[in-house]
Amino acid sequence: MPTASWNGVVIAQARDDEVEIVENNVYFPPSSVKTEYLQASAHTSRCPWKGLASYYSLNVDGKVNENAAWYYPEPSEKAAQIKDHVAFWRGVDVQR
Template identity: 65%
Template sequence: MATATWNGTVIAQSDSTEMVEGNHYFPLESVRAEYLQPSTLTSVCPWKGTASYYTLSVDGQQNKDAAWYYPAPKDAAAQIKDHVAFWKGVTVTD
């Protein structure tokens, strides 16, 4: 089972993540939404599409833009629709 942890707190946990470019993409329903705050940041991947970001907020601390997702991925990345990945100090173990 893959687990994403930040600030000593489990943010996401799933046994059915999608691996893309070395990143676990967690199904949205396996992510604890209470720790996610929408961000205005976006970025573009030529083959996945436009990514949107979340800031993590745990116990009064924030990790800006530490989670990303593709709300409308291109066909080549359709398997990561409704999935979230992490970086910026978030530990992901499997």
């Protein structure tokens, strides 16, 4: 069961058949992410084929990991399967 953890807390957990793997990143469906740990960020980035990514910072027990999660609210047609799915980096432990 894929999980994403940071600062000793599981941030996301999903069944294998619920996640999408794109460019070796695990994209968790929105329903599997514990949104109480997410803070909206103004940061964005652009992927040439997926589109414009939006970011969240993580806040766990008062510790903040800036822009540690990203998602595509309006991905390109080629990346439609990851719409609103959340991926993690910046020290977040993602286990497949």
